[in-house]
Amino acid sequence: MIRLLTSKWTKVVVFLLCLFPAADIALKIAGNEEPSLMWSWFNYDLSANPVKYIEHFTGSWTLGFLAITLAITPLRRVLHLPQLIRFRRMVGLYAFFYVCLHFSTWIVLDHWQQWSWNAIWADLLKRPFIVIGFAGFLLLIPLAVTSTAGWIRRLGGKNWRMLHRAIYATACLGVIHYYWLVKSDHRAPLAYGAIFALLFLWRIGDWLLERRRRGAAAEARSKPHVTAESA
Amino acid sequence: MLIKPKPDLTYADVTPRGLYMGRRNFLLGALTTYGAVTAYKRLPSLFGGKAKGSVPVPIQGVQKWPGSTTEPVTPVEKVTHYNNFYEFGSDKSDPARNSGNFLTTPWSVSVEGECEKPRKYPIDEMMHLAPLEERIYRHRCVEGWSLVVPWIGYSLSTIVKLAQPTSKARYVAFESYYNSIVMPWATGTGIEFPYVEGLRLDEAMHPLTLLCFGMYGDTLYNQDGAPVRMILPWKYGYKSVKSLVKIRFVKSMPPTTWNNYAPNEYGFYSNVNPGVDTVPWSQAEEMRIGPGLGLFNAKIPTRLFNGYNEVASLYAGMNLRKYY
Numbered sequence: 001m002i003r004l005l006t007s008k009w010t011k012v013v014v015f016l017l018c019l020f021p022a023a024d025i026a027l028k029i030a031g032n033e034e035p036s037l038m039w040s041w042f043n044y045d046l047s048a049n050p051v052k053y054i055e056h057f058t059g060s061w062t063l064g065f066l067a068i069t070l071a072i073t074p075l076r077r078v079l080h081l082p083q084l085i086r087f088r089r090m091v092g093l094y095a096f097f098y099v100c101l102h103f104s105t106w107i108v109l110d111h112w113q114q115w116s117w118n119a120i121w122a123d124l125l126k127r128p129f130i131v132i133g134f135a136g137f138l139l140l141i142p143l144a145v146t147s148t149a150g151w152i153r154r155l156g157g158k159n160w161r162m163l164h165r166a167i168y169a170t171a172c173l174g175v176i177h178y179y180w181l182v183k184s185d186h187r188a189p190l191a192y193g194a195i196f197a198l199l200f201l202w203r204i205g206d207w208l209l210e211r212r213r214r215g216a217a218a219e220a221r222s223k224p225h226v227t228a229e230s231a
Numbered sequence: 232m233l234i235k236p237k238p239d240l241t242y243a244d245v246t247p248r249g250l251y252m253g254r255r256n257f258l259l260g261a262l263t264t265y266g267a268v269t270a271y272k273r274l275p276s277l278f279g280g281k282a283k284g285s286v287p288v289p290i291q292g293v294q295k296w297p298g299s300t301t302e303p304v305t306p307v308e309k310v311t312h313y314n315n316f317y318e319f320g321s322d323k324s325d326p327a328r329n330s331g332n333f334l335t336t337p338w339s340v341s342v343e344g345e346c347e348k349p350r351k352y353p354i355d356e357m358m359h360l361a362p363l364e365e366r367i368y369r370h371r372c373v374e375g376w377s378l379v380v381p382w383i384g385y386s387l388s389t390i391v392k393l394a395q396p397t398s399k400a401r402y403v404a405f406e407s408y409y410n411s412i413v414m415p416w417a418t419g420t421g422i423e424f425p426y427v428e429g430l431r432l433d434e435a436m437h438p439l440t441l442l443c444f445g446m447y448g449d450t451l452y453n454q455d456g457a458p459v460r461m462i463l464p465w466k467y468g469y470k471s472v473k474s475l476v477k478i479r480f481v482k483s484m485p486p487t488t489w490n491n492y493a494p495n496e497y498g499f500y501s502n503v504n505p506g507v508d509t510v511p512w513s514q515a516e517e518m519r520i521g522p523g524l525g526l527f528n529a530k531i532p533t534r535l536f537n538g539y540n541e542v543a544s545l546y547a548g549m550n551l552r553k554y555y
Contacts, residue, residue, distance in 0.1 A: 029524070029526065045312075045324070046526075047312070047313055047323060047324060048305075048309035048310075048312060048313035048323075048376075048520045048525070049323075049376050049518060049520060049525065050524060050525050050526050051518065051525070051526065051528075052376075052518075109526060109527070110530075112527065113530055123513070126508070126513065127510070127511050127513070128510075128511075129511050130511075180511060181511055183321075183374070183421075184317075184321070184420060184421030184422050184492055184493075185317075185321035185419065185420045185421045186421060187419055
């Protein structure tokens with residue numbers, strides 16, 4: 001298991017797996033144009049409204065990759081597999097990749113006809129769910145930029161970790177964005193919300209346990225001193 | 232002298248064991264993924280079996296209605312695979328997938344309430360109470376997309392006249408079929424069932440108001456509201472109830488499903504109106520679903536009453552911002 005995790009090929013496989021949803025969309029577009037192409041195992045279904053389909057699909061995968069990114073730390077600890085850290089940056093960057101696809105689909109395919117930044121800005125401000133989603137997207141940009149080893153060094157581990165806690169905010173904003181967008185069936189956004197809540201709760205629990213352990217350790221350090229004095 | 236040829240490959244060229252095994256893992260991983268995805272895509276057909284429900288059949292003797300729009304008609308595959316029919320699930324692709332076992336025979340529609348001649352109409356009889364017309368209507372969904380569909384039916388006014396509503400009748404209430412065993416997907420979609428809708432009596436009498444039995448030359452597809460539904464081309468799509476079982480004449484404004492769910496978004500009238508937005512959608516323009524892939528389909532400006540100005544007199548003097 002450890003060898004599998006540390007193999008460089010595993011990283012390649014994970015990289016390709018993460019690319020799969022994007023490839024799926026690309027092949028479906030190609031398949032719609034030319035359904036006789038060899039990849040007949042795709043069902044070519046971009047729905048009757050492909051723009052909305054792609055927006056929904058890339059949006060869901062953004063939330064999915066955010067959840068996987070946030071699951072890596074708990075999984076490392078619970079499964080005693082610290083090697084999983086190798087994949088966290090890649091998966092996190094994939095969340096950013098899919099949100100970029102999501103955002104550019106909205107910008108380009110929803111507005112190409114009457115292209116004007118004013119109209120896009122008005123469209124954005126008019127609808128709270130887009131404002132929320134946009135805020136979540138903006139928050140991810142500095143995280144993607146500072147994901148390199150160089151930036152971790154420049155910022156220092158503590159600052160870097162502080163900055164990258166913005167991912168919690170993005171996850172919340174993403175769920176609200178999704179929740180406000182659906183008409184009446186809130187099960188899907190609530191499911192994402194529940195996953196994130198679970199991942200957050202684990203962190204809070206871990207933090208509380210850690211604090212108690214530290215408190216106990218400090219007490220243990222001070223106790224012999226006290227007994228020595230009273231003796 | 233013996234010349235020893237230099238070997239092509241030395242031990243330095245041997246692929247390290249780890250890398251070799253890694254490649255094997257990689258291939259294994261790729262193959263497993265391919266297999267898993269293929270199996271996943273085939274899953275529905277493996278367990279679904281053959282659908283046992285009603286299927287569309289051609290309708291004979293349909294006249295062409297002269298008022299049809301000449302805009303390009305949306306392909307039938309799109310109209311039958313992009314549906315809001317929450318009884319069969321809330322995703323647009325759900326109704327096509329889940330309605331295969333829906334049986335629409337026998338079927339009857341109960342006409343009741345404040346009228347002189349209440350009765351139950353068996354579907355076969357009801358279908359031939361007036362000459363069937365093919366009417367190509369624009370269909371505008373509140374979600375910002377629109378279709379052009381050749382529906383088959385006749386004006387609802389035929390039924391209203393046969394029923395002879397009393398002087399007390401001012402509204403007409405409609406009810407869709409609902410059975411939680413036949414339609415388990417409805418649970419959890421957030422709205423209440425059975426699906427109910429309503430019209431003012433004069434709206435119900437308007438010649439555009441279509442009692443619809445077919446589409447594209449055939450009887451209705453299950454996912455589009457078989458065997459009989461309403462079509463109200465100047466209102467948002469959700470006003471046009473599917474799989475109709477009850478028409479009831481009533482004294483006061485009847486409750487309607489989406490209005491019950493969010494009264495500030497969905498009004499009783501729900502006339503298509505580019506000037507009144509609905510959260511989270513702008514109603515100023517619409518994505519017309521037509522032939523082709525549609526990635527770069529034109530967005531067109533939405534028109535008041537979806538372009539059906541002949542209904543404007545029904546709302547003369549009404550503030551359409553207030554009565555949305």
